Amino acid sequence: MQTVKMVISGAVNAGKTEFIRTISEIEVVSTERPATDDTRLIKKETTVAMDFGRIAIGDDLVLHLFGTPGQKRFDFMWEILSEGMLGLVILVDSTRPETFRETNRIIDFFMSYRETPYVVAANKQDRPNAWSPEELRLALRLPSHIKVVPCMATDRDSVKNVLLELLDVIMQRSED
Amino acid sequence: MPLVGNIRDFGLSDFLYLVDRGYKTGCLHLSRVDEMASLYFDKGKLITATRKDDNAPVTDLLVRKGKLTPVQAVQAAQAHQNQNGVNLSQVLISLDLIGRDELQRVLQQHIEESVYALFGWNEGEFRFEQGQRPDPTAPIMPTPLAVEHLIMEGVRRIDEWGRIKDRIPSTDMVVKFIEQPIERTKGINLAADEWRVFARINGKDTLAEIARKTGMSEFDVCRIVYGFLTAGLVDVIRKPAPVPMLATGRPLAEAPRVKKSLVTRIINRIRGM
Numbered sequence: 499m500q501t502v503k504m505v506i507s508g509a510v511n512a513g514k515t516e517f518i519r520t521i522s523e524i525e526v527v528s529t530e531r532p533a534t535d536d537t538r539l540i541k542k543e544t545t546v547a548m549d550f551g552r553i554a555i556g557d558d559l560v561l562h563l564f565g566t567p568g569q570k571r572f573d574f575m576w577e578i579l580s581e582g583m584l585g586l587v588i589l590v591d592s593t594r595p596e597t598f599r600e601t602n603r604i605i606d607f608f609m610s611y612r613e614t615p616y617v618v619a620a621n622k623q624d625r626p627n628a629w630s631p632e633e634l635r636l637a638l639r640l641p642s643h644i645k646v647v648p649c650m651a652t653d654r655d656s657v658k659n660v661l662l663e664l665l666d667v668i669m670q671r672s673e674d
Numbered sequence: 675m676p677l678v679g680n681i682r683d684f685g686l687s688d689f690l691y692l693v694d695r696g697y698k699t700g701c702l703h704l705s706r707v708d709e710m711a712s713l714y715f716d717k718g719k720l721i722t723a724t725r726k727d728d729n730a731p732v733t734d735l736l737v738r739k740g741k742l743t744p745v746q747a748v749q750a751a752q753a754h755q756n757q758n759g760v761n762l763s764q765v766l767i768s769l770d771l772i773g774r775d776e777l778q779r780v781l782q783q784h785i786e787e788s789v790y791a792l793f794g795w796n797e798g799e800f801r802f803e804q805g806q807r808p809d810p811t812a813p814i815m816p817t818p819l820a821v822e823h824l825i826m827e828g829v830r831r832i833d834e835w836g837r838i839k840d841r842i843p844s845t846d847m848v849v850k851f852i853e854q855p856i857e858r859t860k861g862i863n864l865a866a867d868e869w870r871v872f873a874r875i876n877g878k879d880t881l882a883e884i885a886r887k888t889g890m891s892e893f894d895v896c897r898i899v900y901g902f903l904t905a906g907l908v909d910v911i912r913k914p915a916p917v918p919m920l921a922t923g924r925p926l927a928e929a930p931r932v933k934k935s936l937v938t939r940i941i942n943r944i945r946g947m
Contacts, residue, residue: 502936521947555943559936584932596683599840610912627678636692637684658944665941672934 500559504664505579506549507566507604508589509597513621513651514565515549517589521657522551522563548575580608585664586616589651590638592628598637605638615667619649619660676804682797685837687829687904689800690821694718695906701806706798713789714808719818722781722808723788731811732762732781736772741780746771754811761810774816781815786824793828822862822905829901830865835893838900842881845892847910849884849899850877862905871898880913 506514519526527550549565564579580586586608590601601618608614618640620631629637631646640646647663650656681689681704689702693715702713710726733747742750754765763781767774808814832838864872867890874884885895902908 500936502932502940521944553943553947555939559939561940561943595677595679598684606912627675629677633677633692633696636695637688639691654947658947661944662941665937665944668932669934669937669941672932672937674934 501562502559503562503564503583504585504587504661505564505566505583505608506587506589507576507608508621509591509600509604511594512589512591512597512601513649514589517587517619517621517649517651517657517660518549518551518563518565520652520654521553521661523554524552526551548579576604576607577611580611580614583614585668586614587660587664588616588618589621589649590618590634592620592622592630592634593625595629595637598634602638615664615671617645617647617660617664617667619647619651621649621651623648624650677800677802679800680797681795681800684800686792686795686800687825689802690825690828691904691906693802694821698802698804700802700804701808703801703803704792704795704798706795709798711788711792712808713792714806714812714814715821716818719820720785720789720815720824721818722812722814723785724808724812725788728788729812732766732813733811735784735813736766736777736780739780739784741772741776742766751811761808761812761814763814763816767816778816781813782819784813785815785819786827789824790828790831793831822907825905826862826864826868826901829897829904832897832900835896838896841900841903842896842910845882845885845896846880846913848878848880848913849875849902849908849910851875851908852906862907867894868898868901871895872902875902875908881910 506517508514515526548567549563551563551565553561553563555561564583566576566579588601588605588608591597605616605618608616618634618638620629620634622628623631631648634640635642635644635646645663645667647660648656649660686704692698693702695718697718699716699718700714702715704711704713708726711723712729713723714721731751733742733750736742737744737747750762750766750769750771753769754760754762757765763777766772766777870888870890871884874887879887881895881899882892884890884899885892888895899908899910903910
């Protein structure tokens with residue numbers, strides 16, 4: 499059985515757990531605990547280790563989805579999770595510009611580690627005051643070749659679309 | 675839908691960059707405690723700025739600065755009432771009450787100073803209303819102002835490491851030009867020290883190395899590069915680390931290459947979900 503891995507990352511409360519929960523075939527293995535630091539101002543529970551979801555591609559192939567913890571003190575997990583990943587989804591809460599700097603820090607971290615195919619998912623596009631994908635591209639100063647995909651992590655079609663956009667980027671780098 | 679936030683989290687210079695590159699038209703409202711300011715943009719360029727305590731018509735401003743007599747101000751206001759879709763600045767020029775260049779100079783100086791003062795705000799709510807236009811009597815400049823120039827000057831007034839470190843976390847980072855930097859520098863007047871740093875940017879040297887070669891402090895180099903970065907002239911990247919090699923000869927830092935057939939299988943599976 500071959501397994502491949504995608505990583506879902508982003509700042510606290512970007513919607514990583516929800517994203518994986520929406521698409522995973524199994525009950526997401528999530529290690530949410532009551533938030534203990536500044537995070538509790540944003541949400542009551544947060545992912546302190548990681549989320550894990552799974553999609554069976556066939557009898558011999560499985561796609562694993564790993565959600566990184568958002569809190570800074572779990573940065574060390576990012577390196578472990580990124581080992582051998584096929585691609586990366588960076589989720590951004592489009593309604594909270596205060597998380598944009600942290601999002602840039604996360605992108606910098608993953609890109610300094612290895613040149614990984616990634617897309618940015620502009621989550622919570624259904625909310626009032628959501629910054630549009632193009633505005634997010636400018637705010638995060640992303641180069642034009644990086645895809646910024648509108649997203650609602652609670653909507654299955656929207657999550658599928660993000661993953662398909664990422665797979666399109668991976669496909670361009672894959673070999674015959 | 676307005677863009678809202680706090681300049682503590684998303685700085686004024688970042689917002690000006692967004693307005694410029696997004697080619698935006700509208701008004702950026704800023705407020706804190708008892709202060710309010712509004713910056714109006716047309717296709718990414720600044721056309722006017724007003725403060726809560728200073729939002730008088732352009733004629734009042736010109737009278738105050740001795741560029742217009744009260745009688746001329748009344749004459750212009752009356753003429754303006756009979757014209758639709760024209761702002762008061764245009765009326766002043768068409769009546770030959772003030773030359774276009776002189777009006778530009780006076781208004782630009784006034785507006786620039788209003789904007790530069792805003793760079794000193796460490797926090798304050800912002801709200802960008804797309805498409806919102808200024809009152810036609812406002813001090814609208816005949817020639818809209820490119821924001822790169824404002825960013826550079828505003829950033830010159832920043833003297834805190836904290837804000838700079840958000841974008842430049844380490845002096846071990848390398849500075850490189852974005853494509854076509856010369857095009858973008860046309861609207862910017864660089865000071866001598868800024869030219870010294872600008873001339874040292876080669877995509878290889880770190881900020882620490884630039885500081886050493888120019889004899890400037892690391893803080894001054896970082897502050898200047900922060901200005902270039904914010905104005906969209908340069909990019910700051912991590913210095914590439916030596917790449918460890920695997921036994922296969924493939925660099926460890928390279929993402930695993932996968933077969934197209936495998937990716938196609940995953941795509942088909944997700945499409946079918």
